[in-house]
Amino acid sequence: MRAPLDFYFAFGSPPGYFASTQIDAIAAKHGRGVRWRPFDIRALFAEEGLQPTVAYPTKGRYHQHDWHRTARLHNIAFAGLPQNAESPSKRGALLFYWLADTLGEDAAKAFAQLAMHAYFVEQRPAGEPEEMAAIAAALGADSDAAREALDETHWQARLADETAAAAAAGVWGSPHVFVDGEPFWGHDRLEQVDLWLERGGW
Amino acid sequence: MRAPLDFYFAFGSPPGYFASTQIDAIAAKHGRGVRWRPFDIRALFAEEGLQPTVAYPTKGRYHQHDWHRTARLHNIAFAGLPQNAESPSKRGALLFYWLADTLGEDAAKAFAQLAMHAYFVEQRPAGEPEEMAAIAAALGADSDAAREALDETHWQARLADETAAAAAAGVWGSPHVFVDGEPFWGHDRLEQVDLWLERGGW
Numbered sequence: 023m024r025a026p027l028d029f030y031f032a033f034g035s036p037p038g039y040f041a042s043t044q045i046d047a048i049a050a051k052h053g054r055g056v057r058w059r060p061f062d063i064r065a066l067f068a069e070e071g072l073q074p075t076v077a078y079p080t081k082g083r084y085h086q087h088d089w090h091r092t093a094r095l096h097n098i099a100f101a102g103l104p105q106n107a108e109s110p111s112k113r114g115a116l117l118f119y120w121l122a123d124t125l126g127e128d129a130a131k132a133f134a135q136l137a138m139h140a141y142f143v144e145q146r147p148a149g150e151p152e153e154m155a156a157i158a159a160a161l162g163a164d165s166d167a168a169r170e171a172l173d174e175t176h177w178q179a180r181l182a183d184e185t186a187a188a189a190a191a192g193v194w195g196s197p198h199v200f201v202d203g204e205p206f207w208g209h210d211r212l213e214q215v216d217l218w219l220e221r222g223g224w
Numbered sequence: 225m226r227a228p229l230d231f232y233f234a235f236g237s238p239p240g241y242f243a244s245t246q247i248d249a250i251a252a253k254h255g256r257g258v259r260w261r262p263f264d265i266r267a268l269f270a271e272e273g274l275q276p277t278v279a280y281p282t283k284g285r286y287h288q289h290d291w292h293r294t295a296r297l298h299n300i301a302f303a304g305l306p307q308n309a310e311s312p313s314k315r316g317a318l319l320f321y322w323l324a325d326t327l328g329e330d331a332a333k334a335f336a337q338l339a340m341h342a343y344f345v346e347q348r349p350a351g352e353p354e355e356m357a358a359i360a361a362a363l364g365a366d367s368d369a370a371r372e373a374l375d376e377t378h379w380q381a382r383l384a385d386e387t388a389a390a391a392a393a394g395v396w397g398s399p400h401v402f403v404d405g406e407p408f409w410g411h412d413r414l415e416q417v418d419l420w421l422e423r424g425g426w
Binding site: 069070071072073078079080081083084087088091092094095189192193194195205206207208210211213214217224 | 275408
């Protein structure tokens with residue numbers, strides 16, 4: 023089996039969530055695995071001089087509309103970006119790496135899927151510490167240990183390192199997919215990812 | 225024949241140029257025409273708090289790469305965004321409306337196609353007044369009159385009005401396509417435009 027794809031995403035990003043429901047299947051068609059690499063998107067936006075999409079008045083309104091339309095087209099469950107809820111991007115990414123180290127990559131991936139489903143489909147405040155810990159606990163983690171990891175310097179430093187590594191790879195938004203070093207940004211580019219895997223580039 | 229699509233674009237936008245090479249054929253498949261509506265993209269970026277794509281360091285570098293890859297995939301002639309050349313977005317849009325009123329919409333559309341080809345394929349400084357006037361002259365316009373129109377308050381006000389109308393319609397970037405009021409942003413969304421025309425929405 024050839025090298026896995028790198029999938030960089032933020033838990034609170036609708037296009038990142040959309041891509042998370044499709045990327046493993048696209049890779050598998052071509053005999054590839056996927057390394058999921060969540061990151062702290064606010065830190066990269068700040069470095070780049072970008073705002074969260076919904077902070078732009080006209081562009082933000084458009085994307086709220088486009089996300090629903092795109093989810094319907096692809097049959098992706100999506101009730102919308104929760105209003106007035108804290109984004110799960112930072113705590114989700116931190117607990118992802120904590121889970122990957124304590125229970126393994128599969129548990130971490132399942133955690134990301136559950137957390138994004140809770141946020142984007144059930145509209146639960148998945149970014150809050152108690153919700154995050156409860157989702158980790160549903161996967162067999164110790165709820166108190168998960169809650170404590172969120173405040174630990176060690177795991178905050180780990181998240182900062184992973185985010186710096188994403189930035190160094192050329193990531194600034196969610197999602198980014200890398201196929202043998204070739205970068206693709208946006209859920210819209212999964213079709214090119216599929217073609218790139220099929221043709222080996224063009 | 226049903227209502228034409230509205231195609232908003234900036235002359236200096238690579239995705240707008242890419243879409244300009246495909247939108248008429250997509251619309252024609254479904255028995256539709258297209259109203260081309262160039263606008264002053266810097267004015268809308270300023271209102272929205274956005275920078276030109278290439279002004280973002282990491283995002284800008286990515287898009288320069290993505291534009292070449294996307295042009296190759298779709299067999300669109302593209303030598304790149306000219307370096308250190310003045311953007312043709314503002315003067316191109318102004319002369320477009322001048323030509324539309326003096327020689328008709330077809331001449332204005334042909335002018336846009338020639339100007340974008342000069343800029344993105346031939347890498348000529350198409351945004352400069354003399355280049356703009358020469359391209360208009362190639363379509364039968366009076367070169368001196370074209371050159372003068374660029375400085376006339378009347379045509380500057382017309383461009384401001386067209387740009388304000390684009391903003392009021394929900395445009396902030398290039399390209400935007402509207403199908404019976406449904407908005408689609410980005411060259412990447414032409415596939416959804418095609419599907420929307422085929423299905424009448426979803």
